[in-house]
Amino acid sequence: MSLISPLFLFALLGIALPIWLHRLQTNATEREKFSSIMFMEQSQKRVHVQRKLKYLLLMAMRILFLLLLVLAFTRPVFFAPPEGAVTEDTTHHVIVLDASFSMLEGNSFAQAQTLGQELADAMGADDIASLYRASGTVDIITATTTDPSLIRSGLNTIEPDYGRLDIGAMVTALDSLIANSQANFIIHFISDFQQSGQAVRFADMIPDVINGRPVALNIHQVKTENVPNWSVASVEITGAGSVRVGLINNSTSEQSAERTVSLSINDVVQQSLTEIFAAPADGVSYITFENVIFEEGDNRLDVTLTPNDSLPEDDVRHTVFDNSPPAPVILLSADPESLAVTYLTTALETAPRGYQVELQNINDFDPRILQRYPWIVIDDIGAVNESLSQALQTYVDSGGAILAAAGERALGLTNIPVGGQNIGGGLSFSRATTYNVQGINTAHPALDSSVGWNNLAISRALPIQADDNSNVLISLNGNVPFLLERNIGLGRFLLLNTSLNNTWSDLPVKPVFVSFIAEAARHLSNEALLVKEQVINSYLQLGQNGGASGQVYDPDGDSLLSLADTTQAQSIQLSDPGYYRIVTLGLDSLVAVNPDPRESDLTLMDTQALQNWQTMVAGSAGNTELVDGTVITVNEEESVAIEIWRVLLILLAVIVLAESLLGNRYLRFNTGNT
Amino acid sequence: MQLGQTDNKNAHNRLLDPGVLSSLSNLELVAKAVVEGFVMGLHRSPKYGFSQEFVEYRPYAEGDDPRHIDWNVYSRTDKTFIKLFKGETNSHLMILLDTSASMGFGVSHSKLQYGKFLAASLAYLASRQHDAIGAMIFDDEVVQYRPPTSKSGTLHGVIHTIDSAEATEGTAMHKPFTRFREHVKKRGLVAVISDFYCDPDALMESVRPLALHGQDVIMFHLLDPDELNPDIKESTLYEDMESGESIEVDPIFMKQDYPERVKAHIAEIEKTAKGMNADHVLINTNEPLDRALHSYLTFREKRA
Numbered sequence: 004m005s006l007i008s009p010l011f012l013f014a015l016l017g018i019a020l021p022i023w024l025h026r027l028q029t030n031a032t033e034r035e036k037f038s039s040i041m042f043m044e045q046s047q048k049r050v051h052v053q054r055k056l057k058y059l060l061l062m063a064m065r066i067l068f069l070l071l072l073v074l075a076f077t078r079p080v081f082f083a084p085p086e087g088a089v090t091e092d093t094t095h096h097v098i099v100l101d102a103s104f105s106m107l108e109g110n111s112f113a114q115a116q117t118l119g120q121e122l123a124d125a126m127g128a129d130d131i132a133s134l135y136r137a138s139g140t141v142d143i144i145t146a147t148t149t150d151p152s153l154i155r156s157g158l159n160t161i162e163p164d165y166g167r168l169d170i171g172a173m174v175t176a177l178d179s180l181i182a183n184s185q186a187n188f189i190i191h192f193i194s195d196f197q198q199s200g201q202a203v204r205f206a207d208m209i210p211d212v213i214n215g216r217p218v219a220l221n222i223h224q225v226k227t228e229n230v231p232n233w234s235v236a237s238v239e240i241t242g243a244g245s246v247r248v249g250l251i252n253n254s255t256s257e258q259s260a261e262r263t264v265s266l267s268i269n270d271v272v273q274q275s276l277t278e279i280f281a282a283p284a285d286g287v288s289y290i291t292f293e294n295v296i297f298e299e300g301d302n303r304l305d306v307t308l309t310p311n312d313s314l315p316e317d318d319v320r321h322t323v324f325d326n327s328p329p330a331p332v333i334l335l336s337a338d339p340e341s342l343a344v345t346y347l348t349t350a351l352e353t354a355p356r357g358y359q360v361e362l363q364n365i366n367d368f369d370p371r372i373l374q375r376y377p378w379i380v381i382d383d384i385g386a387v388n389e390s391l392s393q394a395l396q397t398y399v400d401s402g403g404a405i406l407a408a409a410g411e412r413a414l415g416l417t418n419i420p421v422g423g424q425n426i427g428g429g430l431s432f433s434r435a436t437t438y439n440v441q442g443i444n445t446a447h448p449a450l451d452s453s454v455g456w457n458n459l460a461i462s463r464a465l466p467i468q469a470d471d472n473s474n475v476l477i478s479l480n481g482n483v484p485f486l487l488e489r490n491i492g493l494g495r496f497l498l499l500n501t502s503l504n505n506t507w508s509d510l511p512v513k514p515v516f517v518s519f520i521a522e523a524a525r526h527l528s529n530e531a532l533l534v535k536e537q538v539i540n541s542y543l544q545l546g547q548n549g550g551a552s553g554q555v556y557d558p559d560g561d562s563l564l565s566l567a568d569t570t571q572a573q574s575i576q577l578s579d580p581g582y583y584r585i586v587t588l589g590l591d592s593l594v595a596v597n598p599d600p601r602e603s604d605l606t607l608m609d610t611q612a613l614q615n616w617q618t619m620v621a622g623s624a625g626n627t628e629l630v631d632g633t634v635i636t637v638n639e640e641e642s643v644a645i646e647i648w649r650v651l652l653i654l655l656a657v658i659v660l661a662e663s664l665l666g667n668r669y670l671r672f673n674t675g676n677t
Numbered sequence: 678m679q680l681g682q683t684d685n686k687n688a689h690n691r692l693l694d695p696g697v698l699s700s701l702s703n704l705e706l707v708a709k710a711v712v713e714g715f716v717m718g719l720h721r722s723p724k725y726g727f728s729q730e731f732v733e734y735r736p737y738a739e740g741d742d743p744r745h746i747d748w749n750v751y752s753r754t755d756k757t758f759i760k761l762f763k764g765e766t767n768s769h770l771m772i773l774l775d776t777s778a779s780m781g782f783g784v785s786h787s788k789l790q791y792g793k794f795l796a797a798s799l800a801y802l803a804s805r806q807h808d809a810i811g812a813m814i815f816d817d818e819v820v821q822y823r824p825p826t827s828k829s830g831t832l833h834g835v836i837h838t839i840d841s842a843e844a845t846e847g848t849a850m851h852k853p854f855t856r857f858r859e860h861v862k863k864r865g866l867v868a869v870i871s872d873f874y875c876d877p878d879a880l881m882e883s884v885r886p887l888a889l890h891g892q893d894v895i896m897f898h899l900l901d902p903d904e905l906n907p908d909i910k911e912s913t914l915y916e917d918m919e920s921g922e923s924i925e926v927d928p929i930f931m932k933q934d935y936p937e938r939v940k941a942h943i944a945e946i947e948k949t950a951k952g953m954n955a956d957h958v959l960i961n962t963n964e965p966l967d968r969a970l971h972s973y974l975t976f977r978e979k980r981a
Contacts, residue, residue: 037915038782038904039874042938046912046927 139166171202383410400492553587769809781844
């Protein structure tokens with residue numbers, strides 16, 4: 004034991020105080036002098052002795068109280084060996100149980116648990132063990148212990164999930180989890196050892212050897228033969244009312260099988276087809292459903308295979324087909340007959356997503372309808388008056404988005420409405436000035452796939468001064484921004500610094516304009532963030548300004564986000580198969596989630612590969628006799644410091660209570676008799 | 678103030694109260710105040726020998742105060758005679774004061790303090806009666822000894838001896854009384870002032886030789902009120918002032934049995950005294966001193 008603050012020991016001198024007080028009290032009250040006791044007789048009841056003992060007990064308690072108080076201040080620390088402290092004979096059994104999706108096949112997981120139990124039973128007296136669950140992540144189930152029963156009970160708590168196990172990632176995670184252990188290791192990996200789980204680089208499957216400690220790998224394979232497993236590989240909408248389904252046999256052990264494929268739309272079975280499917284060279288057999296009727300909006304397509312095989316969880320595949328009509332978007336213009344309106348309308352209606360343009364005269368526009376639209380377009384930002392500017396500001400603040408362009412009406416402005424950027428120095432423009440595109444931020448979603456910006460002929464642009472809050476996406480010579488974005492509240496304001504009537508630049512008549520409008524529309528409507536089909540354990544992006552910011556419902560219909568998270572959560576993990584519903588401003592969309600198809604491939608790792616792996620792990624430690632533990636290098640044992648001041652405080656509380664009770668009792672004795 | 682000019686009873690009672698006397702630091706003054714107050718209360722009784730009525734002459738003997746020689750007779754007869762008055766005897770008083778540790782006990786004032794007052798008062802009284810006076814202070818040994826004499830200044834010396842006594846050791850009567858016998862051969866009065874916490878048989882063994890020797894013994898048995906009737910509310914651990922031993926007693930015993938035991942002891946001491954033809958006077962130290970002085974005068978009168 005050592006003391007962190009030993010100077011407090013000087014306070015032990017305070018113990019003299021209760022001793023002195025008790026001595027005074029004893030002298031004052033216990034004895035009474037008398038001339039002679041020759042006629043006295045000893046009392047049969049030794050009250051004095053009892054009282055003296057009580058006094059001594061009281062004094063002892065007070066001394067103990069002071070002692071503990073001083074000790075608590077000195078902060079005594081005990082140094083104990085850590086749990087599972089190692090010796091030269093200690094072997095650390097790291098038991099890793101594969102709980103990925105493929106372990107749901109047949110009785111694979113039950114066999115894995117049995118193997119784990121046997122390992123726990125075989126632990127030596129000096130051995131320590133820890134239990135890990137490996138799937139999409141590696142989780143510690145039972146910390147390092149010498150008690151096999153804890154390992155056994157830990158094994159019973161593990162259940163397989165829909166995650167995918169990558170052995171390389173698993174070994175990397177395991178490295179960091181066992182880095183602090185000082186023993187020699189035997190890693191017991193209990194798995195089906197799918198070929199698809201093998202790391203791309205074989206070296207990634209070799210655990211690090213820390214401080215030269217020996218590591219051994221024991222492979223416990225739950226099955227040795229490939230098992231046929233048919234699953235739905237793909238679902239495609241190939242035309243109006245036509246759905247093509249691809250089936251795959253993930254094992255080479257069966258060349259063909261008869262399966263009934265059923266297609267359900269929104270939980271209603273539309274068609275069922277039964278065929279004998281052969282396994283072609285590319286592994287995928289197709290079947291097509293015709294005359295399928297979809298509902299408007301997002302449709303849930305469930306393709307089911309029957310009869311089920313030994314891994315029934317992948318015999319159904321969820322897909323979302325968006326059969327929504329073109330999304331409405333408002334185009335505000337002061338001149339509905341202008342060329343700018345024509346160019347914008349054409350570009351929006353021909354975008355892959357397809358938009359229904361609702362043209363509104365900006366002078367008669369009622370801003371109250373803005374909340375119905377996730378984004379709007381303004382052909383000339385200069386036409387926005389002050390009251391509309393405030394309404395648009397509020398709209399963007401609350402999550403809306405605006406695509407605006409400059410125009411003739413913007414020439415007299417000193418700053419950009421809504422965006423707030425200053426238009427510098429009262430500069431005027433002449434056709435004599437020409438501009439070239441000098442910089443493009445191609446990483447921006449609105450410029451993701453559009454090319455041809457460098458070929459534009461630009462004769463006019465507003466001398467906008469981009470402030471710190473504005474993100475210049477395309478810049479011209481002279482640092483004049485051509486396309487800039489500003490995040491305002493929860494929304495975005497995207498400004499194109501040119502008119503769209505083919506007078507300031509030739510952008511509206513260039514192909515890049517159509518692709519740019521489509522990308523910008525996807526970006527501003529947040530459709531870009533939403534991938535309609537995901538695999539389990541992937542993350543749905545929920546940027547604060549993203550489309551998924553709002554509420555997310557899991558396949559069971561439970562909301563996943565708290566009120567605060569609806570605007571703050573950046574992403575959410577999709578951990579269950581089925582359909583997640585994302586509801587946000589102007590958007591109500593579904594995301595289909597399926598198990599990772601690689602987990603459906605039950606083809607086992609080659610036996611030779613497994614042996615090579617095992618040998619390489621042992622070889623990396625420089626010693627193949629690791630299991631015997633004959634050669635080990637163990638770091639000096641690190642002690643764990645245990646502070647006991649909390650225990651002392653509890654004892655202090657008990658002593659105070661006991662002292663109070665005893666003192667009170669003694670007081671009652673005195674008052675009761677005198 | 679002249680003797681007999683006032684008989685203010687309250688005044689003399691106040692002077693005899695040990696509580697009042699304990700506030701006086703001069704023992705001689707205490708003795709004088711006690712005796713003068715006491716004498717005033719006697720109403721000039723010739724019985725006790727305080728009148729100045731001439732009785733007879735007797736030849737001067739060694740040890741007599743020369744101041745008492747009648748020089749007129751000497752001038753006529755050329756012989757020295759002492760003038761005797763009524764109440765005077767040719768006696769001496771030896772005061773034995775116990776200063777054992779137990780005499781130090783007392784609630785308002787100690788028994789030793791009371792004993793000092795009594796001893797000094799007796800000495801003063803005897804001096805007034807022209808008796809030779811001596812004193813012996815003892816515990817388990819003889820602490821101080823002053824042989825009886827009627828020489829000038831004897832009273833002052835005896836009172837000083839008494840005044841210097843301190844309660845110290847235990848009580849043992851045998852040695853002091855043996856010493857007394859060895860030094861005092863002449864017959865006289867012996868006043869023993871003690872609390873007599875001793876074995877009555879041992880006391881008898883010690884005092885009997887004095888009686889047989891012809892000494893007239895008066896035993897002033899001093900006890901504090903708390904010794905006679907102790908009043909405690911709870912079990913108490915008592916420590917013997919002489920032996921230092923401790924004993925725990927309960928209040929019921931101290932209220933019921935203890936007084937009985939003390940009474941039995943007193944009775945034993947009294948019986949012992951009677952067996953030696955001695956007087957035994959039990960004195961509560963809260964009582965005024967006049968009863969003790971009365972007892973002494975009565976005793977003296979009987980033995981004169």
